[in-house]
Amino acid sequence: MDIGTADSEPRRSGSFSCTSSANSSLRRRSISLSAAAPVHIDDDIESEIVSEAGDIGDRALHSNRHSESSSHRFSVDPALENGVSAPTSGDTLLHLNSYWSRDPPTMTTISVVTPLPEEIVSPLYTDAIVCSKDKKQVDKERLPKLLDYAFCLIHLAVFGILGVLTRYVLQKLFGPGVAGLTNDENILYLDLPSNMVGSFLMGWWGIVFKADISSVSDYLAIGLTTGYLGSLTTFSGWNQKMLDLIVDGHWVLAVLGFLVGLFLAAYSIIFGVETAKGFRWLLRRRNACTGSGTPSSSSNWRVDSFKRHLAVMVVLILMLGLLWGVCGALLREEFSSGGSGAQLWLACFVGPPGVWIRWFLARLNGRGLGRAGLFKWVPFGTLAVNVSAACIMAALSTGKKAVNSQTYDTVASGIQIGLGCLSTVSTFIAEFYAMRESEHPWRAYAYALITVCISFGLGILIYSVPVWTKGYG
Structure with missing residues (x-):
């Protein structure tokens, strides 16, 4: 992902997704964002997200042992025909759960695929996000624990x-x-x-x-x-x-x-x-x-x-x-x-x-x-x-x-x-x-x-x- 990448193309019903793999395979999960109304996340999940705002330590090193096929999806991902541009990957941090920006035109809903509840992406702690990598390439980049x-x-x-x-x-x-x-x-x-x-x-x-x-x-x-x-x-x-x-x-x-x-x-x-x-x-x-x-x-x-x-x-x-x-x-x-x-x-x-x-x-x-x-x-x-x-x-x-x-x-x-x-x-x-x-x-x-x-x-x-x-x- 590039620091200065601009996403100028409007996306109406599609979603922006990135796969968090990592050179060190610290964490694997996918995030899909759609321009829509604010999402209402379960209080238990929000508690985890907020409490993990700073760091989750070496827990990130163990997340790759979970299969993506066993992961589950939470929250809602409705598509809105409002013409709002989807945020770039850097904006994920700013819009996740409406923590960093409360402007209605740029509010997003979040649909997260994650191995375990404790592995939810937090608004601050975001491991390497590498856009759409091939699974073989991801596996190749993994390092021993x-x-x-x-x-x-x-x-x-x-x-x-x-x-x-x-x-x-x-x-x-x-x-x-x-x-x-x-x-x-x-x-x-x-x-x-x-x-x-x-x-x-x-x-x-x-x-x-x-x-x-x-x-x-x-x-x-x-x-x-x-x-x-x-x-x-x-x-x-x-x-x-x-x-x-x-x-x-x-x-x-x-x-x-x-x-x-x-x-x-x-x-x-x-x-x-x-x-x-x-x-x-x-x-x-x-x-x-x-x-x-x-x-x-x-x-x-x-x-x-x-x-x-x-x-x-x-x-x-x-x-x-x-x-x-x-x-x-x-x-x-x-x-x-x-x-x-x-x-x-x-x-x-x-x-x-x-x-x-x-x-x-x-x-x-x-x-x-x-x-x-x-x-x-x-x-x-x-x-x-x-x-x-x-x-x-x-x-x-x-x-x-x-x-x-x-x-x-x-x-x-x-x-x-x-x-x-x-x-x-x-x-x-x-x-x-x-x-x-x-x-x-x-x-x-x-x-x-x-x-x-x-x-x-x-x-x-x-x-x-x-x-x-x-x-x-």
Whole structure:
């Protein structure tokens, strides 16, 4: 699929269909869209779609074991003679379930063929969409499961480290040393700029253009969204800064910090979606005038063969070795000084395992509780990593207060910076955004309240109470 492909031919009763196969065979399903009235999807199915808005982790690697012949169809696909142009494949993300656009002329109904209920395409998580491939060609492109895992893990590691480095740079750029806009003593906490930038980019790479990125490489889409954006943003750091405020008695500032942080992140992703849609529109206008941007041109960049996968793998392994080598050398040189540089280099080693754990636990999103699948609308995978990271962050902060050692402080602070990769604001806010635009917008605020209250409450028990009772300075 091409980023700038324009679909100028009106389609009245036909449907636009794409088969999601994947260079890595991460998922297989077909989507057919017809220009029609808004579709009414079963609440249980909508819950799964919304809760899988950010990621479904390694569940995507197992979907190809299901036969397409055993799949089932849901929803309605009536044809309307209204002359409305069918949306392009990139618009699938913008119109699926009416999440991203509520303009009546461009509303679509969705008819999805999918192996299992938990494999439903979500509005944000879209694996590689390759238009109408021959089944033999699809089978030829499949990679063994172990290679699938290896490719995912290496992409997550490299992009996770890049996310840590970017977060650190934004901390320094907007912190007291340079711009002076953020600090540890008010509601504009140090990680606020990175959370806003990550949420904005999620609107571009995770919503509007994710299908286009996936058409080049599934692993690139996973690396950019789950790896880079998930590591660029951090919920645990946000939660810990609010805990630091209440330790000093600033309860009102802590509450305002959560509200302001949620507000700015939510509007950052909205701004990202709107600007990305505008950019896509400009690309279409440009390509419509020049006649460029055909699907065949983008196929040259598609990583759809073992040789291309291997070439990318070699490059990323070299990058990972270089990054870890440089970080290790700098860590050895600066560790004795205990400065922020040593903490950053240590964080680059801690970050990748955090990303891997978060990606693995994302398989819980859209599953619900128990065999009955209760509360499918809650992304339990994202909730689990954010709460867990917040608790570990609080425990490390308590240790720093209790031990009061430069060596321990350096190690604990480095782990805390890297621990930001385990938690995520970009995925959290993408799920919040999808819920807010669904048929049950109250779920967005309930989800945010559950995440904040559990993380903050446990943080008080782990960090604030010991500091108050033991009198740590």
